[in-house]
Amino acid sequence: MGKLLGGIYGPTTGTTGNLTSYVLNGQNIIRMRAHSRTRSSERQLDNEMRMKVISDFFFHMKPILKAGFGPAAKNTTKNYYNIAVSYNKKHALKGFYPNVEVDYPNVLLSDGDLLPAENPVAKRVSGGIEFTWDTDGFAWGNGADQVMVLAYFPESGRREMFCYGARRMEGREFLPLQDNQMEQPAETYISFISPDRSEVARSIYLGQV
Template identity: 55%
Template sequence: MGKLLSGISGGFTGKVGANIGYVLNGQNIVRALPHVNPNRSERQKANSQKMTVVNEFLHYMSPLIKVGFSIAARGTTKNYYNLAVSYNKKYALKGEYPDIEMDYPNVMISRGDLLPAINPVVEVVPEGLKFSWDQAHSNDSHRNNDQVVLLAYAPGSGKIRMIRYGAERSEGFETLYIIDDMLSEPVETYISFINDERTAVATSIYTGRIG
């Protein structure tokens, strides 16, 4: 049963007939309930698999995706996770149904206009993975305080290590500590930056496969 929010002419929350209402970013949203067609076309099956693949990839890194896409979601009717799914579903998949998979070099974990990492490099060190980047950047001195955002993902096991607010840009490096056998398999790596006011984020950069 749905609940009226502002009288008969207002929005509602919950299920009413074939629709569901909810509030997102202060706006009343109404959408149709999903309907599963047992006679789906190949195109529909492919789209369903794309959604499954992207959601399985993004689900366990939701705290990082929140950092990377929340700013872009402000003022829209979408949340950070919707935006991340939408982008990666469109640009970061490869293969044809039923063999669709993530295209890791094209994955985006953050999207914005902040200065990105310059010449980032990743290397294996005893503690885990050391990310480094050029400290030279624009003439805006306040960019020195931007904090690094890091991700390492092992597709084989699904293991994830991340840093949401790491070293400042001026430091030139940060270590992502890994204490298990995660590096015994190939690992996909990414880097980004967020400013200290949390009002701007850089578009992430794929820093390669380790192992």
């Protein structure tokens, strides 16, 4: 991959021969077009299935992934979604083709150096899921951080989330659910993001509720 700083004859986009050019985060990028290969080996099939499984899992999760990996992608040629897929494809899947599945405890929805949630808990309550965390022991400047929560329902493939919820100082967030979701098991996650969206915490898996 090469960077065309202003392009050979100025910024370029599109495909010419075996080269594809595009602009990403303000930088002109040029790549060699990939050549198609026969999909025959189990390793290739396993890789394709892993990409499909993680892509299906992340379907409709882009808002929280953008919040969670956007800071890591800033000022780079990387995209927040590609960072999320790359990490989770490697660390949050289990099994081998054709039996690849999501390893929920190892899923990461955000990654950064912000203070993570202290002793977080997710539990079923009337009408939804209640997320709680300790409000002692953090610097006052972190009190305005906003919580990010997600509940994923394996039976239906649905997900409910708040990307910018209650402040850290409040110690509680309520995620309302539809009636048909109340009896379904849910995989739950929590993280925090700074008010200016420049910093995030590493997400924590809270278990199935």
